[in-house]
Amino acid sequence: MKELKLIKEIEGIAGNPGKGVKLGIGDDCAVIECDRKSYLLWASDMLIEGTHFNLKDAGYQRTGRKAVAVNISDIASMGGVPEYITVSVGLPAEGSLKAIRALYSGIKKICREYGISIVGGDVNRSKKLVIDVSIFGKVEKKRLITRSGAKEGDLILVTGPVRNGRKDHLDFVPRLKEARFLSGNYRISSMIDTSDGIAADLNRICASSRTGCRIYGDAVPLSEGSSFEDALYYGESFELLFTMSPLEARKLFKDIGRKRLELVYFVIGEMRSKKEGCKLIGKEGRVSILKMQGYKHF
Amino acid sequence: MKELKLIKEIEGIAGNPGKGVKLGIGDDCAVIECDRKSYLLWASDMLIEGTHFNLKDAGYQRTGRKAVAVNISDIASMGGVPEYITVSVGLPAEGSLKAIRALYSGIKKICREYGISIVGGDVNRSKKLVIDVSIFGKVEKKRLITRSGAKEGDLILVTGPVRNGRKDHLDFVPRLKEARFLSGNYRISSMIDTSDGIAADLNRICASSRTGCRIYGDAVPLSEGSSFEDALYYGESFELLFTMSPLEARKLFKDIGRKRLELVYFVIGEMRSKKEGCKLIGKEGRVSILKMQGYKHF
Numbered sequence: 226m227k228e229l230k231l232i233k234e235i236e237g238i239a240g241n242p243g244k245g246v247k248l249g250i251g252d253d254c255a256v257i258e259c260d261r262k263s264y265l266l267w268a269s270d271m272l273i274e275g276t277h278f279n280l281k282d283a284g285y286q287r288t289g290r291k292a293v294a295v296n297i298s299d300i301a302s303m304g305g306v307p308e309y310i311t312v313s314v315g316l317p318a319e320g321s322l323k324a325i326r327a328l329y330s331g332i333k334k335i336c337r338e339y340g341i342s343i344v345g346g347d348v349n350r351s352k353k354l355v356i357d358v359s360i361f362g363k364v365e366k367k368r369l370i371t372r373s374g375a376k377e378g379d380l381i382l383v384t385g386p387v388r389n390g391r392k393d394h395l396d397f398v399p400r401l402k403e404a405r406f407l408s409g410n411y412r413i414s415s416m417i418d419t420s421d422g423i424a425a426d427l428n429r430i431c432a433s434s435r436t437g438c439r440i441y442g443d444a445v446p447l448s449e450g451s452s453f454e455d456a457l458y459y460g461e462s463f464e465l466l467f468t469m470s471p472l473e474a475r476k477l478f479k480d481i482g483r484k485r486l487e488l489v490y491f492v493i494g495e496m497r498s499k500k501e502g503c504k505l506i507g508k509e510g511r512v513s514i515l516k517m518q519g520y521k522h523f
Numbered sequence: 524m525k526e527l528k529l530i531k532e533i534e535g536i537a538g539n540p541g542k543g544v545k546l547g548i549g550d551d552c553a554v555i556e557c558d559r560k561s562y563l564l565w566a567s568d569m570l571i572e573g574t575h576f577n578l579k580d581a582g583y584q585r586t587g588r589k590a591v592a593v594n595i596s597d598i599a600s601m602g603g604v605p606e607y608i609t610v611s612v613g614l615p616a617e618g619s620l621k622a623i624r625a626l627y628s629g630i631k632k633i634c635r636e637y638g639i640s641i642v643g644g645d646v647n648r649s650k651k652l653v654i655d656v657s658i659f660g661k662v663e664k665k666r667l668i669t670r671s672g673a674k675e676g677d678l679i680l681v682t683g684p685v686r687n688g689r690k691d692h693l694d695f696v697p698r699l700k701e702a703r704f705l706s707g708n709y710r711i712s713s714m715i716d717t718s719d720g721i722a723a724d725l726n727r728i729c730a731s732s733r734t735g736c737r738i739y740g741d742a743v744p745l746s747e748g749s750s751f752e753d754a755l756y757y758g759e760s761f762e763l764l765f766t767m768s769p770l771e772a773r774k775l776f777k778d779i780g781r782k783r784l785e786l787v788y789f790v791i792g793e794m795r796s797k798k799e800g801c802k803l804i805g806k807e808g809r810v811s812i813l814k815m816q817g818y819k820h821f
Contacts, residue, residue, distance in 0.1 A: 231646050234620060238631050239631065239641035240631070242642050243638070246607065249642040250643055257607065267607070267643060270611070271645045271653070271655060273613045273649045273653070276647055309565070312567075313568070313657075315571045322532060325532055329532075329533055343540070343548065344544055345552065345566060346533070351571045351574060351651070353649070357653075357657075361555075
């Protein structure tokens, strides 16, 4: 997966961020000191016509919505609340006023749903539609969840059945409510959104937390029409993938039973020692390596 | 200038930003409440191959540098200090590792010069190179300069001779030092960077400040090889264009004389009442309208 090599390369060149930066490149958001009680969260995600979507199928409105949704998902996976976005657009010249209206109606609608203000951006001519949203949020210090806190023995959970990222990648609902519920009520040791598939994203948690993991193939919940392979290796489903100690997890299960919460979680595996590596337990107990592989951009 | 129509349209759709936002769309940066003494400044600027640069001439390294420089210029023109950036890239597949190294070496170098940390971003495949930098800075509340504070009678000034934006648009030096000097020592009533040419950018100040203006064509300082037309209507020169009362200006002129400051300013006109409109005084006193016209993207 060449994209990962590129990110590694960029991390190397970027070097250590200066003071005031709690976390730089290498998580869903950058984490910056704000005040005594909270951090700023900051992420940017770019969608490019032909790479991430087909404009004819998707249309401007849904593309605008998705460009914001993937960024909300980044803030959610750190346990925070989104507040502001800027939107940079490269727009094909044909019908640009109509196009920008459609694009921004999609953007505005999801911003309204999630209480986000549009505070700036840039608009330019481009052959292919490009949209880069930069999002800004906050998280209470004690509710911050990163990729690096998972411990050997922690359970691995995923929200909801894993959607079919090939089919539903435009209209997904970012798991903000779920993430805030989790960050406010439980000790979540690590979290990420499944943007590149469970395999790649779980490998990222393991790398950051210096652990291994094993997941049980049969336990991975699939929604109608999605394949096991896609859930593991395709991504674009934007569920939350997180870890917590068995003790914390018991609290969660009890609460779900008692309070009849409308939130769905599935245990799909457990964290292991680093030297055990990342393993997938498949049919009839067959063990294979959970490959660091996901959607290939390059 | 269709880009301006698009921005107007976007402003309309985006609507009023929520609480905590001092300024949304419509200035060089969004201005967000931070603490008692300072505001956060936030801007995003996108460069697209074929629209903003020719990759063969510019190369990856200089393009990376420029993508950061235009954003530093945005922070400068509000009187602030840049602190962090995220970088979203759409990268052609050919030679992507070598390309990303060159791009980031340009980014890293200018970041080091200006004390900026690279804290995040995104990398994707794209047919044409696209680079969107989102920048984050701070400004002391009393040093914030917007586009909207110019008053009738204020003088209009520009830093340095206006460079040839067609030739030098890649390697310009953002006027951060100059902007900080101005915001720290004088009451600057409004400021903007000349990214779209003096005519368009001055029209923006007039619109935000609800004033008119007149500029004296002969007073516009040109650097070698740049034409008057380009200085007015082409842009990409990234000088500071600002206004201050004649009284404040006298202080500045005295200081420059006395302290032998290495800073150059030219008075090019004065702010007038709104009903006078925006005028250009040309050869032999001929008066024409300073058109709201700049580099055409669409």
